[in-house]
Amino acid sequence: MNTAVLRTEARLLAREPGSLFWILAFPPLLLVILGAVPAFREPQDALGGLRVVDTYVPVTVLVGLIVAGVQAMPAGLTGYREHGILRRMATTPVRPSALLSAQMLVHAVAAVLSALLTLTAGRVLCDVHLPRQPFGYLLALLLAVLAALALGSLISAVSRTVKIAGAVGTVVFFPMLFCAGVWLPVPSMPDLMADIVVLTPFGAAAQALGDATAGDWPGWAHLGVMAGWAVLLSGAAARWFRWE
Secondary structure: OOHHHHHHHHHHHHOOHHHHHHHHHHHHHHHHHHHOOHHHHOEOHHHOOOEHHHHOHHHHHHHHHHHHHHHHHHHHHHHHHHOOHHHHHOOOOOOHHHHHHHHHHHHHHHHHHHHHHHHHHHHHHHOOOOOOOHHHHHHHHHHHHHHHHHHHHHHHHHOOOHHHHHHHHHHHHHHHHHHHOOOOOHHHOOHHHHHHHOOOHHHHHHHHHHHHHHOOOOOHHHHHHHHHHHHHHHHHHHHHOOOO
C-alpha cells in the first residue's frame, strides 16, 4: 500500500467534521443519551436481567460502522471517479487501486475507533460491562467492519455520481440501522423477525457482539453470515466497479 496516499486520505478525512461527528461522536453520544433515561438503567426480566442500555451497546457500535461504510466512504470514492481523479491516476505510477485501498483502510480505522469510543463511554458513563469474550468480540467486530466496507464498495460501484451515491446510501442506511437494532434491539424482536434479521450482516453482527459481551463465543452461524455477506458484496463490487 502507498503510505503517501494513505496519509493523504487520513488527512482529508480529518478535515471532514461532519463525517467525523457521525462516525466517532454520534454513536457514544447516542449511548450516553439512552443511558441517561432512568428506566433504561433498570434490569429487565424480559431481557434476562439486562438493562435496556446494555442491549444498545452493540447497536451503537454498529451505527458507527454503518455510517463509515454506507455513507462516508461511497461519497469519497464516487467523488474521485466523478471528477476524473481515478482516470488520471491510472497514467501515473500510483495506481487507482492504491487510493481504493487507502479509502477502505482509513474508514476501517475510523469505524474501529468509533467502537472503542463507544465501549469506553458505555463503561465510564453508563456502567456497562466490557465484553467478557474479547477475542470473540474482536473477531465479530472485524467481520462487521469488512461487511460494512464491502457494502460501501458496492454502493460506490453502482453509483455514477456523488448524488446517486448519497441517495443509494440513504436507501440502504435506514434498513441497515433497523437490522442492527436501532429501533428495537435484536434480542427484543419477535422470534420470526429476529430469525430474519440475523440473516443480514448487521443483524448477525448485533447478535454476535451481544453474545461476546455476555461472555459466550459468537455463534458460528452469525460469523458465517457476516463473512458470507462480505465476500458476496465484495465480489459484486469488484464485478461492477469502474475507474471512470
